[in-house]
Amino acid sequence: MIFITGPLYSGKRTFARTLPGRCITDAQQLAAGCKDNAELEKLADKLSAYDIVLSTEVGGGVVPIDPAERAARENAGRLACMLAARAKCVVQMFCGIPTVLKGELPEC
Amino acid sequence: MLTLVLGGAASGKSEYAEALVLRSALPRYYLATMQVWDAECAARVEKHRKMRAAKQFETLECPLHLETVHLPRRGTALLEDLGNLTANELYDPAGAGDAAAEHILQGLESLAAQCENLIVVSNEVFSGGADYAGDTDRYLLALARVNNALAARADAVVRVVCGIPVYYKGVEK
Secondary structure, three states: OEEEEEOOOOOHHHHHOOOOOOEEOOHHHHHHOOOOHHHHHHHHHHHOOOOEEEEEOOOOOOOOOOHHHHHHHHHHHHHHHHHHHHOOEEEEEEOOEEEEEEOOOOOO | OEEEEEEOOOOOHHHHHHHHHHOOOOOEEEEEOOOOOOHHHHHHHHHHHHHHOOOOEEEEEOOOOHHHOOOOOOOEEEEEOHHHHHHHHHHOOOOOHHHHHHHHHHHHHHHHOOOOEEEEEEEOOOOOOOOOOHHHHHHHHHHHHHHHHHHHHOOEEEEEEOOEEEEEEOOOO
16 A cells, blocks of 8 residues: 655645555545544554555644544544555655655556 | 654654654653643643653653753653643743743753753644734744754754654664
8 A cells, every 4th residue: 555645735636646556535534533543543454455545634733722623633643654554655745746755656 | 962853743753752762871761741731631641651651761740941950860861842841831820931932942952961862852833824823823933943943953853754754854873
């Protein structure tokens, strides 16, 4: 599995389209529905069956006042760590530019 | 050696910083900055305590006035984190107020002189827009001043992304 992270509108989908395989987007939204680490681990296992998983970075802003928003950010970050650990390749997008943080991209 | 470890919420920065400490000399001090206000804070403190369990850390509470901390012996210190410390110094009536950044930087200097390895965890909170005003903007500016000055002074600066360390300065040791 290739895990692609990066800020909103940083070019994750556009880049993912250049890669072969089944792709799922917005893992951060799926994380928000998990109530504990065990559920996040299960979700990470399920998502790892895809070839490409995309998640938007949401933990880089001011800590929200609303507890539910804080919890959603925590979950998104935790899930991203789990996905990165399971991935054979991790890519961080920035202004449309991919940076490989782990492993290697397949040749295509 | 002074190392600055930065990351967003739940980026894996604490786990990485602790892994760095475990490779460093004893004794190991954990400088805790969080003031416990409610159950969420208590749960966070408990989670981090569990992570440190059996790792031979001696915990020192320093939610304010870092410059007054005296480490009993030379070794490795992990300070976590500058985001909390800055909020405490800015907003606590007993804190440094508008002089928060200067006080924290002085405290970090004093701490660095007392140990072989100082590992400081800080927070990336600057990517959520630029429309903040008042107290929030004051906080962001103070924390950025501490982060940037410490990064300039540090031997290594590492940003943790989804648990993966990315070095912006220096190399992993």
